[in-house]
């Protein structure tokens with residue numbers, strides 16, 4: 001049965017109300033990676049829990065305990081488990097999403113206040129979390145609202161799992177999934193996650209792979225306090241000099257990973273595999289217009305796409321403790337911490353890559369002959385994931401995409417990471433589908449993150465239609 005026409009026209013009619021609800025969500029700065037905002041992530045859990053209950057979902061907020069961040073013990077934001085429908089004759093879809101966001105402040109270069117959803121004349125809804133992942137999470141709520149108001153039974157049973165630590169390693173969630181395998185998640189037939197993006201701005205996508213991640217912090221310390229460079233410059237080993245030297249040995253300007261053995265773990269694509277990427281609707285102009293500059297690593301679109309989808313990458317993210325204010329402070333920072341991460345692809349795992357990185361950093365540091373101290377920390381990790389895209393779960397999403405967009409979706413692998421994806425696949429033994437709502441130029445994690453109104457509304461229709469298509473699947 002296709003999605004009811006009344007559902008689709010209701011979604012159009014509710015556009016303004018749905019945007020207002022998204023604005024409420026964006027207004028809660030639920031930044032999981034900054035201890036100063038932890039209470040707001042808890043607020044966001046409560047807000048979303050209330051929204052779900054208002055559309056008929058039975059929920060429970062699950063205390064995930066505590067963790068240590070930047071030396072502080074913090075209470076993890078409660079995950080939300082939800083359930084609607086208990087009909088044994090229907091399939092059960094597990095829907096995952098996250099309600100935390102990346103940090104954002106106007107001073108990073110945003111044109112508008114990041115936590116005020118701003119509707120631009122061209123329909124762009126600009127605000128932190130609009131695309132990653134509050135818009136998609138509310139897409140599901142939008143779909144449920146019509147069913148609740150009209151008392152129309154859903155075509156499937158739905159189990160929800162929403163968390164508030166995804167942007168920071170999904171702390172506590174794996175244990176919850178394992179614990180609830182035969183409880184809350186019993187009888188789940190498939191998983192759907194809407195938390196990534198189309199490849200470009202034109203073609204809807206279904207995603208069957210994610211890269212894994214190892215995120216490191218390299219601490220270099222020496223003096224007991226910051227020093228005056230006019231007094232101590234060229235008298236002592238400087239931590240920042242050592243750190244920059246180490247960080248410069250991790251990756252080259254062409255993106256090659258310099259940690260011995262890491263790039264070599266991944267086989268070279270054969271012609272058959274290259275053909276998958278050649279077929280995708282993507283161009284060098286797409287990447288360059290998304291990033292706003294002509295800086296693609298290659299003029300070969302296939303090479304660039306493989307760089308994101310089937311190769312590991314190493315990115316340098318920042319340096320804690322470095323002087324970064326205005327003016328010309330002549331400081332020698334006493335301790336600095338460099339942050340970098342490596343995105344992993346099969347067959348790489350955090351366990352196979354981490355020892356290589358640690359050994360390399362130690363040996364390169366030894367070569368510096370510095371008397372400062374080095375301490376390497378692994379902040380969080382996640383394994384890569386690849387799914388069977390010939391599964392009925394994907395067929396249902398292909399049909400739904402064709403119904404809403406009158407287009408065949410691209411089948412993509414994503415360069416980002418959603419650590420719990422593999423946990424769902426392995427622990428529950430079911431197929432996982434990524435069904436993105438936003439476009440490739442949404443700027444998730446970046447300044448001026450946006451979700452286009454058309455993607456929010458058509459994306460809501462897509463999520464609803466997908467449920468109806470799964471409801472039609474006869475085999476299991």
Ligand SMILES: NCC(=O)N[C@@H](Cc1c[nH]cn1)C(=O)O
Nearest residue numbers: 132166167168169195416417418
């Ligand atoms: N939309 C998924 C996403 O953005 N995932 C993050 C996960 C992460 C890990 N460490 C910090 N964030 C990603 O960067 O891929």
Ligand SMILES: [Zn+2]
Nearest residue numbers: 098132133195
């Ligand atoms: Zn996300």
Ligand SMILES: [Zn+2]
Nearest residue numbers: 132167444445
């Ligand atoms: Zn994200």
